[in-house]
Amino acid sequence: MVTSHDDVITVLSEDQCWDLLARGELGHLAVSAQGQPEILPVNYVVDGPRILFRTAPGSKLSQLTANRRVAFEVDEHDDSFAASVVVKGNARRIELQREIDEADALMLVSWIPTLKYRWVSISPTMISGRRFARSPEPDRYVASADDS
Amino acid sequence: MVTSHDDVITVLSEDQCWDLLARGELGHLAVSAQGQPEILPVNYVVDGPRILFRTAPGSKLSQLTANRRVAFEVDEHDDSFAASVVVKGNARRIELQREIDEADALMLVSWIPTLKYRWVSISPTMISGRRFARSPEPDRYVASADDS
Numbered sequence: 001m002v003t004s005h006d007d008v009i010t011v012l013s014e015d016q017c018w019d020l021l022a023r024g025e026l027g028h029l030a031v032s033a034q035g036q037p038e039i040l041p042v043n044y045v046v047d048g049p050r051i052l053f054r055t056a057p058g059s060k061l062s063q064l065t066a067n068r069r070v071a072f073e074v075d076e077h078d079d080s081f082a083a084s085v086v087v088k089g090n091a092r093r094i095e096l097q098r099e100i101d102e103a104d105a106l107m108l109v110s111w112i113p114t115l116k117y118r119w120v121s122i123s124p125t126m127i128s129g130r131r132f133a134r135s136p137e138p139d140r141y142v143a144s145a146d147d148s
Numbered sequence: 149m150v151t152s153h154d155d156v157i158t159v160l161s162e163d164q165c166w167d168l169l170a171r172g173e174l175g176h177l178a179v180s181a182q183g184q185p186e187i188l189p190v191n192y193v194v195d196g197p198r199i200l201f202r203t204a205p206g207s208k209l210s211q212l213t214a215n216r217r218v219a220f221e222v223d224e225h226d227d228s229f230a231a232s233v234v235v236k237g238n239a240r241r242i243e244l245q246r247e248i249d250e251a252d253a254l255m256l257v258s259w260i261p262t263l264k265y266r267w268v269s270i271s272p273t274m275i276s277g278r279r280f281a282r283s284p285e286p287d288r289y290v291a292s293a294d295d296s
Contacts, residue, residue, distance in 0.1 A: 008261060026230075028221060030178035030187035037185055039178035039219040041232045071187040073176060082174075082259050084189045111230050111282045113156060134259045 012129030017085045020129060021074055022046045025109045029053070030071040031064040031091075038064055044072075045108040049124065051087060052094075052103055054110065054117040065091040065120045072122055083131035087124045094119035160277030165233045168277060169222055170194045173257045177201070178219040179212040179239075186212055192220075193256040197272065199235060200242075200251055202258065202265040213239040213268045220270055231279035235272045242267035 012020070021027075027044045030037055040061055044053040051072060055062035070091045075084040094100055103119040160168070169175075175192045178185055188209055192201040199220060203210035218239045223232040242248055251267040 026223070026225070028176040028178075028187060030176075030185040030219070032180035032183055032185045035180055035183075036217055036236070037178040037180045037219040039176060039187065039221040039234060041221065041223050041230075069184055071178070071185040073187040073189065075174070075189050077174070077259070082189075086187060088184070111225070112280050113283055132260050135261055 008132045010131045012131055014127055017127045017129040020085045024074040027072050027074045031068055043110045045106045047106055051122040053120055055120055057116055057118055066093055070122055081133050085129035088126040089122045089124040091120050091122050094121055156280045158279045160279055162275055165275045165277040168233045172222040175220050175222045179216055191258045193254045195254055199270040201268055203268055205264055205266055214241055218270055229281055233277035236274040237270045237272040239268050239270050242269055
């Protein structure tokens with residue numbers, strides 16, 4: 001009988017977190033602008049200990065990620081499990097041509113066609129992940145539903 | 149030939165945004181704490197113009213969402229399209245027993261078993277969504293990859 005979160009959640013190792021990040025294509029980026037949180041989905045690619053994504057020049061995302069603390073999340077799931085990795089770190093625009101060329105050589109899978117873009121990298125300061133088996137709700141929920 | 153984001157992105161109407169939210173089960177919540185963005189995946193349910201989710205008592209999520217401005221994102225995608233809706237609003241813990249009972253009667257699908265929880269509601273102040281057809285990258289990317 002499951003009685004708490006702790007019984008079903010597995011904390012991922014740092015290596016497991018990077019494995020999950022490397023498998024994904026779509027992440028969720030959170031940025032804070034004057035106390036107002038913003039969140040956007042982005043395609044990304046992992047390069048060593050960094051996460052790279054692209055922004056359109058002049059876009060809101062481009063402005064939001066200039067030298068900012070960000071949080072970045074990727075999840076994967078099917079009918080039997082769900083897992084999520086959260087990275088916190090600092091975002092920085094890639095400005096040097098050599099670094100731009102290196103980024104362009106990475107196999108970023110972009111779901112949206114883009115001719116003009118700027119690269120942004122996230123250097124992680126913290127990474128954490130968890131995984132859990134998906135299972136039916138315990139009795140409390142069933143009882144609540146039946147009572148309604 | 150696709151040459152910019154504007155050619156392929158469809159802006160969703162408010163009704164279309166709510167339709168997408170109503171279909172989903174997993175959202176991404178962004179909160180700002182002293183300028184540090186946080187992001188967490190949460191199961192949720194739509195109730196009229198509100199979004200409801202649950203937190204474990206005493207959890208970080210519970211602390212983060214007490215009377216806070218939040219951003220909340222849900223996306224859906226397959227091989228041919230991707231769509232995303234972002235809601236900004238204010239989070240509030242549901243404290244009144246009558247409201248708790250009403251929330252418990254909603255069909256929230258929680259992927260993780262929970263016996264003890266608190267409800268949190270998001271009252272949206274802004275909702276926006278976009279949808280686009282997924283297609284291969286245009287020439288620039290191919291050229292870059294070939295050059296590497």
